[in-house]
Amino acid sequence: GAGVSQSPSNKVTEKGKDVELRCDPISGHTALYWYRQSLGQGLEFLIYFQGNSAPDKSGLPSDRFSAERTGGSVSTLTIQRTQQEDSAVYLCASSLGGRIYEQYFGPGTRLTVT
């Protein structure tokens, strides 16, 4: 079956522009996570969706970042007025939900802000 997919795979944008990153989770997975990874380091949690519950947005670094998940499936991470420090790989993961279920990651979107 299909894994987690993300698009675009690479995005280069000018400082100040808005960007949208998309994540298609594995069908049937109720939990969806967004992470940010800089220069091959550890992952920084951004936001978590679980079913129809209110998302956990505690990891979003500023109000320029927002995310939504439509119909419990596809998710979009939006970064407004991008800054150079937003340059990173943005990873999406989905799982069946719960604290001990495996997360399956997409290949990520590499964002470069010039």
Added chain:
Amino acid sequence: TQLLEQSPQFLSIQEGENLTVYCNSSSVFSSLQWYRQEPGEGPVLLVTVVTGGEVKKLKRLTFQFGDARKDSSLHITAAQTGDTGLYLCAGVASGTYKYIFGTGTRLKVLA
């Protein structure tokens, strides 16, 4: 703030050698996972441990969860060049569904 510190940060060894990677925290985790990530790809889950003192083996890889569920180790026996990659531990924060990722250990196995 719950943090997971991994050591060493970088490791370069010869094929056939053994190695251990450590993942430490002052916080208790409900479960802990280990991932391996290769360039241009997302992390791939290797193992999940949930019980204090638990030991799991995956071929040449041995994972241990500390008795107090605050730390974990990954031991690789007779490393191979295919083991090269970034190893990440991740713990589920107590009372939440949020995964806290470690700082990562970049392993390079030389032929």
